[in-house]
């Protein structure tokens with residue numbers, strides 16, 4: 001087995017470094033700097049078929065990317081680890097994973113690649129002459145690219161989302177506009193105004209969009225990269241009274257249980273949150 005590691009101290013919290021690693025445009029550009037042509041499968045959210053912005057693609061669990069006849073699948077994407085595993089190609093195995101270790105306000109990013117080259121003398125030769133060099137360049141560029149993107153995102157604007165849970169169900173809302181988002185599902189929320197705290201923005205957006213007051217809790221899952229220096233950060237939230245949320249700016253609202261989570265056509269970035277939302281619903285299923 002061959003193992004390479006590349007590390008960096010990033011001036012951003014782990015959940016924002018995760019957002020940078022899940023930014024498809026950043027990953028493709030970093031690979032290109034390493035001389036590797038990386039392609040994202042059509043299923044990857046965002047781009048022309050998702051957010052309407054060709055620069056914003058978000059990698060979610062289950063998404064695939066390919067390079068040099070290797071196909072990799074995203075198997076984990078949260079605020080502690082982003083991991084990809086080989087699902088096809090000439091290597092016998094390949095695991096690429098980024099550990100995100102909090103160190104005060106910073107994050108120690110440790111990106112590792114572990115692989116087993118093809119059997120036989122030819123396989124070993126290819127490993128020494130081609131694979132090791134490409135992997136070293138790739139890890140170095142991916143870490144540098146993720147650091148730059150995370151530090152930009154940490155200085156950029158935040159869109160907050162609210163994961164409102166009641167009696168083991170999550171409130172989802174369906175967008176009516178713009179055309180590129182119409183019909184797709186998201187969490188209530190919107191941009192944080194200058195001078196406003198993120199939790200205050202969650203409260204304000206829920207009043208504006210749903211006509212209800214919520215109590216925001218802790219962030220859920222990793223941050224998510226939207227376009228340019230715009231970041232989506234979702235907070236768990238609960239209703240403070242018995243008022244029933246209604247769609248004021250959206251087409252519809254719906255309470256969904258854990259089993260229904262993957263049935264909705266979510267906005268591309270929100271797909272990343274599904275494991276964390278499932279966990280949140282599990283943790284709240286006993287409450288009313």
Ligand SMILES: Nc1nc2c([nH]c(=O)n2[C@H]2C[C@H](O)[C@@H](COP(=O)(O)OP(=O)(O)OP(=O)(O)O)O2)c(=O)[nH]1
Pocket residue numbers: 159160161185186187188189190191192226232267268269270
């Ligand atoms: N609120 C919300 N926005 C999301 C989610 N997922 C996601 O990609 N987005 C994107 C869609 C938009 O590009 C952006 C937020 O737009 P918005 O229209 O809700 O926010 P806003 O009211 O503050 O926007 P604006 O008036 O400033 O245009 O974030 C989500 O779950 N909730």
